[in-house]
Amino acid sequence: MFQFKLVLLGDSSVGKSSIVYRFVKNSFDEFRESTIGAAFLSQTIKVKESDDGEETVIKFEIWDTAGQERYKSLAPMYYRNANAALVVYDVTQQDSLVKAQSWVNELKNKVGDDDLVICLVGNKVDLCDEDAEDNKRAVGTEEARSYANEQNLLFYEVSAKTGLNVQQIFQSIGEKLFETKSEEIAAAKNRQIGSSNDHVNVQLQRASTNDPTSCCF
Amino acid sequence: MGIEQLRLSVKLGGASGDGGGERISGQRVGQPRKSPSAPSFHDKMYASRNTSEPVLPNHVPALNSSNSADNASLNDADASLSVINLYGDEVESRRADDGALQSPEEVLSDDPGLSSTPFGQRSSNSATDGPDLDRYGFKKQNNFITEKEYNRWWRDYSQYCVRRKHKWKLLLEKSGFPIDNDSPYRFPPRSEKLKRYVRKGIPAEWRGNAWWHFARGQEKLNKNKGVYDTLLSKMDELIRKKKVVADLDIIERDLNRTFPDNMHFQREAFQTEEPPMIKSLRRVLVAFSLYNPKIGYCQSMNFLAGLLLLFMDEERTFWMLVIITSKYLPGVHNVNLEGVNVDQGVLMLCVKEYLPEFWRFIVPFQNQTGSDSSPNSSPSLGKNEFLYKLPPITLCTASWFMSCFVGVLPVESTLRVWDCLFYEESNFLFKACLAILKLSEQELIKARSLKLLRHHSISDGGDYNKREIQLNQDETEMEIFQVIQTFPKRMLNPNDMFDKVIFKKRIPLNRLDQDEVDRCRKYVAAQRLKYKNYHELIGTSNRTNESGLNGSIINSGDRDDTKHSGLGSEENADAAAFDFNDDRTASDFVNNALSSEVYGFKRGLSGVHWNNSIKEKVRQMRKRKVSSNDQLMKN
Numbered sequence: 001m002f003q004f005k006l007v008l009l010g011d012s013s014v015g016k017s018s019i020v021y022r023f024v025k026n027s028f029d030e031f032r033e034s035t036i037g038a039a040f041l042s043q044t045i046k047v048k049e050s051d052d053g054e055e056t057v058i059k060f061e062i063w064d065t066a067g068q069e070r071y072k073s074l075a076p077m078y079y080r081n082a083n084a085a086l087v088v089y090d091v092t093q094q095d096s097l098v099k100a101q102s103w104v105n106e107l108k109n110k111v112g113d114d115d116l117v118i119c120l121v122g123n124k125v126d127l128c129d130e131d132a133e134d135n136k137r138a139v140g141t142e143e144a145r146s147y148a149n150e151q152n153l154l155f156y157e158v159s160a161k162t163g164l165n166v167q168q169i170f171q172s173i174g175e176k177l178f179e180t181k182s183e184e185i186a187a188a189k190n191r192q193i194g195s196s197n198d199h200v201n202v203q204l205q206r207a208s209t210n211d212p213t214s215c216c217f
Numbered sequence: 218m219g220i221e222q223l224r225l226s227v228k229l230g231g232a233s234g235d236g237g238g239e240r241i242s243g244q245r246v247g248q249p250r251k252s253p254s255a256p257s258f259h260d261k262m263y264a265s266r267n268t269s270e271p272v273l274p275n276h277v278p279a280l281n282s283s284n285s286a287d288n289a290s291l292n293d294a295d296a297s298l299s300v301i302n303l304y305g306d307e308v309e310s311r312r313a314d315d316g317a318l319q320s321p322e323e324v325l326s327d328d329p330g331l332s333s334t335p336f337g338q339r340s341s342n343s344a345t346d347g348p349d350l351d352r353y354g355f356k357k358q359n360n361f362i363t364e365k366e367y368n369r370w371w372r373d374y375s376q377y378c379v380r381r382k383h384k385w386k387l388l389l390e391k392s393g394f395p396i397d398n399d400s401p402y403r404f405p406p407r408s409e410k411l412k413r414y415v416r417k418g419i420p421a422e423w424r425g426n427a428w429w430h431f432a433r434g435q436e437k438l439n440k441n442k443g444v445y446d447t448l449l450s451k452m453d454e455l456i457r458k459k460k461v462v463a464d465l466d467i468i469e470r471d472l473n474r475t476f477p478d479n480m481h482f483q484r485e486a487f488q489t490e491e492p493p494m495i496k497s498l499r500r501v502l503v504a505f506s507l508y509n510p511k512i513g514y515c516q517s518m519n520f521l522a523g524l525l526l527l528f529m530d531e532e533r534t535f536w537m538l539v540i541i542t543s544k545y546l547p548g549v550h551n552v553n554l555e556g557v558n559v560d561q562g563v564l565m566l567c568v569k570e571y572l573p574e575f576w577r578f579i580v581p582f583q584n585q586t587g588s589d590s591s592p593n594s595s596p597s598l599g600k601n602e603f604l605y606k607l608p609p610i611t612l613c614t615a616s617w618f619m620s621c622f623v624g625v626l627p628v629e630s631t632l633r634v635w636d637c638l639f640y641e642e643s644n645f646l647f648k649a650c651l652a653i654l655k656l657s658e659q660e661l662i663k664a665r666s667l668k669l670l671r672h673h674s675i676s677d678g679g680d681y682n683k684r685e686i687q688l689n690q691d692e693t694e695m696e697i698f699q700v701i702q703t704f705p706k707r708m709l710n711p712n713d714m715f716d717k718v719i720f721k722k723r724i725p726l727n728r729l730d731q732d733e734v735d736r737c738r739k740y741v742a743a744q745r746l747k748y749k750n751y752h753e754l755i756g757t758s759n760r761t762n763e764s765g766l767n768g769s770i771i772n773s774g775d776r777d778d779t780k781h782s783g784l785g786s787e788e789n790a791d792a793a794a795f796d797f798n799d800d801r802t803a804s805d806f807v808n809n810a811l812s813s814e815v816y817g818f819k820r821g822l823s824g825v826h827w828n829n830s831i832k833e834k835v836r837q838m839r840k841r842k843v844s845s846n847d848q849l850m851k852n
Contacts, residue, residue: 013471031474034516035516036516036619039702040613040695061695070552071516073553
């Protein structure tokens with residue numbers, strides 16, 4: 001089993017918690033209480049190893065954060081040592097994409113790790129009906145997609161309400177992490193030779209954890 | 218006040234006569250009875266309010282149906298009953314005789330001994346009522362507590378409440394304070410006895426008045442007569458002129474995310490009108506953001522205001538919010554959230570002092586981080602390091618402070634903490650935190666032994682080395698976090714916290730008085746500021762990995778805010794005034810200064826067992842402090 005730390009970032013009320021609840025509990029509430037501080041959840045998925053078709057379990061440790069601007073000062077604690085980040089915006093709010101872009105910049109500047117998988121997620125597509133008169137979409141799919149491509153991000157438009165694409169976000173992040181870390185994993189496994197147990201827990205968090213700065217903010 | 222009392226008395230007069238009176242008053246009020254004490258206040262506010270919103274119509278029948286579309290039993294009158302009846306005063310038990318609206322559990326005798334109320338019957342009776350609600354309109358069931366568990370607990374706790382209320386009545390009568398219409402507004406002077414009564418819970422219907430009294434709300438209001446109304450007109454004017462009302466947008470986003478499982482805050486799909494509660498909430502929060510732009514609106518204040526609104530009118534809610542954010546939680550909601558960081562530092566000091574066993578869960582590798590001596594790593598900051606680099610558990614406990622436990626503890630437990638908060642001031646928040654952490658110890662031990670078990674199997678016979686343990690430190694932290702995050706949500710019985718920890722002499726929490734907390738806050742704020750200045754002085758070039766620090770301290774800027782959190786300008790100047798020649802001297806010096814200043818808790822007061830080793834430690838600490846001061850002087 002592999003463990004990855006994943007953090008959700010994005011403007012207030014874009015649906016970060018709702019995406020997590022859809023993924024972890026497969027449930028949705030129209031009105032979810034605003035997140036104060038942070039919440040921690042975990043969920044596992046399976047990914048196929050490429051050659052032999054064997055399945056590997058991946059456990060996501062998910063940090064769900066409060067979206068309001070002033071909580072931003074706490075964010076470094078959440079994304080420290082993260083393997084993946086979901087940067088969420090609301091497809092019906094143009095501003096929220098701007099906020100998302102600033103999160104992407106912050107992650108790239110502050111974390112500065114090429115292995116960090118960032119996924120741009122446009123939520124609330126259930127409110128968009130391209131043919132309807134009251135189509136609430138404010139951020140075009142192509143606009144966001146081209147930004148994501150340019151920045152080398154994964155990109156999904158999802159609906160936490162209907163569940164559309166939510167599982168896929170985590171699946172593709174899991175696969176990408178699995179792929180990029182596979183060498184590291186192999187090395188880690190080799191180190192464990194001598195242990196008779198095949199099911200080795202491998203920690204993939206990057207920073208050395210005996211670094212005294214690593215546990216704190 | 219006089220008018221409110223009168224109104225209340227008129228209303229209750231009607232209620233004591235027949236159900237019809239209550240229904241009429243309900244219609245007049247135009248909203249469901251929200252709480253033990255609030256509704257008539259809301260009525261008053263709406264009547265005089267000239268807002269940009271359509272003024273609340275006098276009749277809002279739609280609200281009756283919130284949460285019970287197809288059921289007439291949850292109408293205004295019934296909603297009010299669900300609040301009052303469980304306390305079983307005479308009026309209500311007589312009402313029960315008319316039998317039209319009550320379900321069996323609503324019959325409560327005044328005599329605590331006779332108050333047998335098979336509460337369970339309500340759930341079966343009200344199976345058609347839709348989701349079953351507690352006496353404040355919250356859903357009994359949530360992700361952590363089943364309705365069955367709730368009912369089982371409530372059967373006993375409701376009787377406890379009846380007994381406590383009986384005692385309160387005797388106390389007030391003996392002290393010669395009137396209990397007009399079950400709404401006393403004067404309370405006996407402060408005393409150990411009263412404190413004990415408060416700790417055992419203020420009767421729910423009296424809470425609004427009691428909180429207002431103990432927090433000295435009226436004094437604040439008297440000094441600021443008309444301010445709330447002025448703020449509301451300002452808000453109206455801004456909106457009318459289509460000017461930007463700062464924070465209005467983010468307030469709007471949170472309105473429907475405040476107690477979505479409480480019937481008073483809900484809007485069903487078929488309702489066009491917003492619930493009055495939401496309108497009140499908007500006005501209070503916007504008015505506050507105009508009143509105190511330095512705080513503006515901070516997520517979590519919606520929960521504070523929301524809970525207050527269940528117990529008092531808008532204007533009082535507003536002033537209570539002012540009092541909470543300035544007196545009880547200074548700086549906690551400020552833009553840089555430094556106040557909340559300071560309080561987390563204080564909490565960590567308290568854990569270390571009062572719950573040493575628990576402390577070892579939080580800082581399991583204290584020796585490594587505490588006395589790190591390798592020259593290239595972060596300079597050792599001695600025993601105080603956790604004040605600047607707060608342990609991850611504080612990500613969780615920070616929200617305990619910001620919302621004063623709303624959404625952290627189940628509502629009855631939250632209210633018991635609030636009772637004490639307003640009577641005893643903010644030191645009680647720390648006591649409550651410590652009590653929760655203490656109670657969660659068992660869970661942590663369980664989680665830990667599971668983990669060790671897993672380790673054992675992985676390492677195939679105990680061959681795992683130190684490195685592996687260290688690698689798993691993050692994992693450990695997550696486990697602690699998960700336990701601490703979930704544990705309080707299941708603390709259905711408020712008495713656990715009190716009987717098992719707070720009232721226990723073994724854990725001398727009573728020593729943690731307000732003076733101690735104030736001193737401790739000042740100390741932590743000063744230490745954090747020194748640390749911040751220290752980093753600015755030696756530069757961040759070789760410390761770019763300290764993202765946490767960059768974010769939470771250095772970027773947080775704004776000295777005024779730090780001052781706000783109890784820090785005198787003296788320390789400020791003190792730390793900034795040094796002129797360092799080079800980095801090394803600077804870091805050595807500051808290290809010395811910081812690590813030598815160890816906070817000393819008050820000890821040796823009554824009921825404390827003196828211990829020679831503690832005595833010796835204190836003596837050494839004092840000595841060190843003196844010598845470091847000398848050093849400071851020399852430099």
